[in-house]
Amino acid sequence: RGALGCRYLLCEIVSEDPRCRQCIDERAVSAAAKDAVARTHGDYGLACCSISFTVKYLNAYTGIVLLRCRKDFYRLLWSALPFVTYLENRNQRYSCFFNTLHVGGTIRTCQKFLVQYNRKQLLLLLHNCTSEGRGNRSNTNESSQFRGIYIRHCCFQRCLKWIPTLLPAWKKCFSKYWKVLDNHWEEERSF
Amino acid sequence: MVERGAGRGSQPAAFDRIVFKNASEHHYMRVCVEFQEGGIRLNAAHFKQLVISALKELHGEVGAALPVDVLTYEEKTLSAILRVPSSGLVKLWSALTLLGSYQNRKCAFRVIQTSPFLLALSGNSRELLLD
Numbered sequence: 001r002g003a004l005g006c007r008y009l010l011c012e013i014v015s016e017d018p019r020c021r022q023c024i025d026e027r028a029v030s031a032a033a034k035d036a037v038a039r040t041h042g043d044y045g046l047a048c049c050s051i052s053f054t055v056k057y058l059n060a061y062t063g064i065v066l067l068r069c070r071k072d073f074y075r076l077l078w079s080a081l082p083f084v085t086y087l088e089n090r091n092q093r094y095s096c097f098f099n100t101l102h103v104g105g106t107i108r109t110c111q112k113f114l115v116q117y118n119r120k121q122l123l124l125l126l127h128n129c130t131s132e133g134r135g136n137r138s139n140t141n142e143s144s145q146f147r148g149i150y151i152r153h154c155c156f157q158r159c160l161k162w163i164p165t166l167l168p169a170w171k172k173c174f175s176k177y178w179k180v181l182d183n184h185w186e187e188e189r190s191f
Numbered sequence: 192m193v194e195r196g197a198g199r200g201s202q203p204a205a206f207d208r209i210v211f212k213n214a215s216e217h218h219y220m221r222v223c224v225e226f227q228e229g230g231i232r233l234n235a236a237h238f239k240q241l242v243i244s245a246l247k248e249l250h251g252e253v254g255a256a257l258p259v260d261v262l263t264y265e266e267k268t269l270s271a272i273l274r275v276p277s278s279g280l281v282k283l284w285s286a287l288t289l290l291g292s293y294q295n296r297k298c299a300f301r302v303i304q305t306s307p308f309l310l311a312l313s314g315n316s317r318e319l320l321l322d
Contacts, residue, residue: 042251
């Protein structure tokens with residue numbers, strides 16, 4: 001099991017342009033990462049990182065990407081990721097940056113981290129929304145925040161389904177939050 | 192690491208021993224460049240640019256940022272003495288080995304001598320002529 005050592009880099013693609021999400025696909029992300037490694041570490045770095053390089057998981061809604069590479073060369077890839085400045089797809093370029101969240105030795109550890117991270121993000125977004133008060137719902141900023149929460153909620157649910165075993169404690173803890181989110185979404189749709 | 196000779200009774204310390212673990216923080220290389228077509232002149236700045244472009248091709252921006260110094264350069268023989276930090280010796284040597292062309296002209300680097308001490312490059316027993 002330790003012979004073919006791999007490292008999994010969990011990254012988040014952050015972009016100001018909301019159209020960047022439709023550009024996030026496996027080919028664009030892998031081309032951007034390889035191009036950054038080629039610029040930063042040359043032919044040697046490109047060859048080393050390409051040995052078993054794949055995009056293992058991709059979520060266009062939240063911009064989460066899981067990259068895999070060899071254990072011996074994960075530092076080359078990791079140090080080259082901040083040099084990615086844009087994603088290109090079908091001759092459309094959207095500027096963005098990669099934010100590395102976690103480095104793990106197995107997919108399972110990255111999954112666990114991702115669920116924790118999504119949970120924290122969900123709480124943050126929920127906290128930000130309720131602190132603005134029940135003001136004018138047609139305010140675009142608030143509606144986009146709600147949309148953001150709903151998208152995170154869906155992805156969080158999908159993430160939870162991803163893990164085969166679900167701790168009952170989490171279900172209890174989050175059932176009330178899900179009810180709150182569903183209520184908010186219902187209210188927004190009724191306007 | 193400094194050791195003092197243990198004095199017994201009222202005898203003072205007899206010696207100081209200072210030990211350096213690292214051999215040297217820089218490595219020095221005597222290299223020369225050969226072009227396939229003769230009669231090519233390079234000045235020192237072009238030579239350094241040649242070395243940096245070789246590093247950039249093989250090792251990227253990080254390699255090109257390696258602090259390589261050209262200590263001496265002879266335009267007639269196209270040979271030079273380079274200094275590089277010891278951690279970057281492998282990167283520099285591999286980059287020079289794999290450099291194939293410069294401005295569409297074929298060339299090759301020959302590494303004549305390399306040593307962690309500059310003094311060792313002053314004599315070369317390979318080129319010694321014994322009459």
